[in-house]
Amino acid sequence: MDLALTHEQSLLVKTVRDFIARELRPLEQDVEDRGALDPADARRIYEASRALGLYATNIPQEFGGGGLSAFETMLVEEQFGHTTDILVRRAFGNVYEVLLSCEGAQIDRWLKPCVTGARTCSIAFTETGAGSDAAGIQTRAVRDGSGWRLSGSKHFISDGAHSDFFIVSAVTDPQAGAKGISLFLVDKGMPGFRPGADQPMMGLRGTSHLELAFDDVALGPEHLLGQEGAGLKLALSVLGRVRLAQVGARAVGKATHILRMALDHARERKQFGQRLGDFQMVQQMLADSAMEINAARLALWQAAAEIDRGLDPRERISAVKVQASEALGRVVDRTMQIFGGLGYAKGLPIERYYRDARVYRIFDGASEIHRAVMARGMLKGATGLFDPFDV
16 A cells, blocks of 8 residues: 655645645734734635635536545645634635535535635534534424425534525424435525624634524525435535544644644753753653654545545544544643643643644534444444454
C-alpha cells in the first residue's frame, strides 16, 4: 500500500497551508477579540480563495466545485484545522454534499449559488430533544395539497445568522419511524420562519449558533430535498462525510498545529538552566502526541480511501471521529501543560485552542454514541473494523 502523495496532492496541501498562513491566521486574534469576522475581511478572503480555486473543492466540477476525491478532500480539510472555524467557512465555503440531491430547478436555486458563494447554507437537524439521536426530531411537515406546512424548532444551528437557507429535517409520516423523516430546503425570510437567539459558546468565537422557529411555514413541492421519507438516510450519509471531514480531518490538523507550537516552546523555553524539551516528562508528552496524531491520520486516510472505492465505512467513520477528537483533546491538554501559565492566559493562542477543541468530542455525535455505533456494527459482523484479514 503506497501512502505517498502525488505531486498534485502535495501541491494542493502546500497551496492551502500557505493560504491559511498568509490570509487567515493573521485574522484569528481579531475574531477572538471582536467575537465576529469583519465583513470586509470576509469578502477579501472569499475572493482570494475563489481566485485560487479553493472554494467548495468537495463538490463535483460539473456544478462548479473543485471535484476532489474523498481522500483529497480530507487532505484539504486537515489543513483547515490549522485555523479558526469561521475563517474556514468564509474562505473555503461550507457546501454540504447532501445538496447534490438537488434536482431540476433546485440545482440553479440552491446548489449552484451555494457552490459559488452567492448563497450560504446551514444544516438544521439538531433540536433540544434530538442531538446525537437524529431520528428523535419533533419538527413536523404536514401535507397541504402538493406541498407541506412546516412547524417546529431547531437549535445550535451553526452559522445560522449568516446563512441564506437551511436544510431542515422534519417528520412527514409519524407512523413510519425512521422512514417517515424528510429534508426540506427552507429560505430565510419565508413567512412563519423566525431565526431566534444566538447561543454564545465556550469556544468557536465568531460562529453563530442560532435557534430557529417554524410556525406553519408553507413549502411547495420544490422545497423537498430528495425523496419523501428518505430524509434520515440522506442526513446520515451527509453527516458521515461531515464527521470525517469537519471533525476527523480538522481535529488531526488542529492537533498537528498545536503540537508544532508545543515543540517550538519546548525548544525555546528554559527552566533550571535547560530547555523544557530536555526534560524526559516533556519529551514523553511530545512523543505521545505525535503517535496519536499519526494514528488518527492513518485511520482518516483509510476511511477516505474506502469511500473512494464506493464502500460505506460507517463504523470506520465513527472510529475516526472518536479517535481524532479525543486525540486532539489530549494533545491540547499536554500542550497547555508544557506552556504552563502562558497556556492558560487569555489573549494567547493555547487557551483559545483548548476551548475550541473541547466541542469536537460533542458535536456531530458524542463519542459515546459513536462507540455504540462501532460496537453494534461489530456485533453484526463488521469485524473488518479491527481485522482486515477477516475475509
